[in-house]
């Protein structure tokens with residue numbers, strides 16, 4: 012842990028030292044904490060603007076139309092959750108979608124390109140498409156088509172199922188909207204894409220491999236359709252981020268210069284060169300910097316111009332996806348979880364680069380097409396879940412004031428000589444106030460005690476006391492450092508403040524499956540902002556990592572947005588103490604892209620509930636759609652089990668057991684059967700509302 016991270020966490024958790032700057036009410040002043048401190052602590056302004064912020068009530072809130080949201084249109088996420096819970100059918104974990112955020116993202120992208128076109132005096136236009144692989148949810152795709160109808164926004168497909176889906180959805184789109192057909196293709200794929208043209212959809216078959224051309228020629232003759240063809244270029248431009256492997260000479264996709272020229276020759280030979288109208292490339296997702304955008308677009312624009320000069324009917328330059336998201340809010344290209352540019356700057360760079368190349372080669376400016384996925388859908392969905400318990404890395408720890416406390420604790424126990432010497436040392440160090448020495452000593456005592464235990468020399472009771480002693484010293488050191496009473500934080504005996512902080516990190520158990528809801532956190536260590544949904548007007552006092560419900564050691568999140576200027580992640584999340592009978596809710600943000608579709612059913616946790624929320628004119632909000640997540644039966648069926656016959660098997664066993672008198676009585680038997688039956692249709696996650704008492708009827 013860097014000193015900076017250390018400090019960040021330390022200051023944040025140290026409520027004693029904070030003065031109540033710009034507090035909203037006296038109660039907060041008393042606590043010395045205000046929502047602006049939470050805004051800074053969780054770096055909400057960095058990754059969340061203009062959509063997410065903390066409101067005066069200390070709750071996470073949403074501005075669904077970004078900068079265009081008025082004060083009355085702000086939506087409190089706790090109010091939304093409360094309304095969902097009042098309706099009674101759904102509880103956490105759940106996804107809340109904000110279609111208005113989606114609409115706003117679409118408009119931001121469109122406006123950015125229109126503005127860049129205007130500023131550059133660019134002669135071509137802009138037409139975006141949404142790559143459905145990013146979030147193929149029916150309502151997301153339908154919304155995008157609906158919101159984008161006015162500016163001929165289209166869709167991109169990369170497989171046959173995606174193609175059929177996009178064909179159906181695009182029947183409601185503008186007839187000019189592009190239907191980009193990417194991915195590897197067989198005859199059936201090509202036939203579908205050609206039929207799309209016959210249906211009046213603007214489908215473009217983008218050749219991924221040279222062999223696909225023969226299929227396209229054959230099938231267009233067979234169906235008697237004039238195809239519109241694109242080629243996907245393999246650029247030498249590459250980005251070094253996690254998602255950059257797609258690009259470069261060894262990239263998985265695209266055609267080399269000679270392959271493209273060979274396609275041109277074949278098309279020319281059959282008199283169809285005018286069918287070649289689009290050039291496509293995709294450098295990879297989450298492009299970190301504008302310099303790479305510029306390099307890639309320039310390279311592709313030159314290929315476009317060359318093709319045009321060779322006589323192809325070039326109309327569209329498709330720059331692929333890659334528009335990034337600032338997950339850690341650092342607005343830098345250093346961390347890989349952020350980007351060093353805005354949507355406006357991205358559009359400006361693209362238009363500028365295309366314009367330059369076309370001017371140089373004197374080629375007519377193409378329609379610029381962009382396939383941004385992550386950039387469009389990440390913000391609009393928020394995952395909400397609860398933390399239901401906490402486990403400490405070590406137990407309790409009593410308050411320790413004087414050296415005599417140590418002696419008192421160990422008094423009635425038989426200590427082996429070495430432990431006895433160490434404990435006397437410890438008492439002395441505590442008494443003279445050398446806490447660092449005391450901590451090192453307590454650690455040694457703990458280690459030696461564990462060794463002695465393995466040799467059968469100390470009792471379990473003594474071991475527990477020694478473990479607690481270590482925790483006590485560590486707690487004491489933490490308290491003193493908050494008061495500024497530690498003279499130096501040397502690494503004496505290998506122990507420093509960061510060790511103490513690590514000792515204080517606890518695990519919050521959360522009602523969620525990381526494999527289902529945040530798979531990229533597990534798979535590629537991706538960072539997503541996670542923030543408590545409420546109590547943000549209170550100082551958090553706990554350093555935590557999060558564990559999920561799965562029985563998998565990988566089912567945890569231990570890397571968090573920090574607010575570090577270079578985006579260096581923190582190893583803990585500052586959280587509030589769990590309170591009895593009061594649920595604690597957390598939100599995970601920016602997960603609208605890829606997470607839902609990549610999620611797996613590990614441990615048979617199913618899809619979560621999804622709720623759509625719309626703002627109401629004049630304020631407040633409405634729940635426009637409630638889509639229940641998978642039930643236990645659903646996930647069993649997905650694994651080819653048959654819940655009905657399973658229930659029958661269990662029931663016949665039940666009847667035998669009942670006859671054999673293994674149930675207390677009629678009442679108990681009825682209850683048991685009822686529980687069995689109901690469970691099949693319940694949610695796969697923990698349910699909090701009741702203790703699961705079933706009334707007998």
Ligand SMILES: *Cc1c(COP(=O)(O)O)cnc(C)c1O
Nearest residue numbers: 142296297332333382383384385
């Ligand atoms: C995945 C993909 C996209 C979307 O990329 P984002 O980084 O999410 O914008 C666009 N085009 C192609 C060909 C893709 O494979």
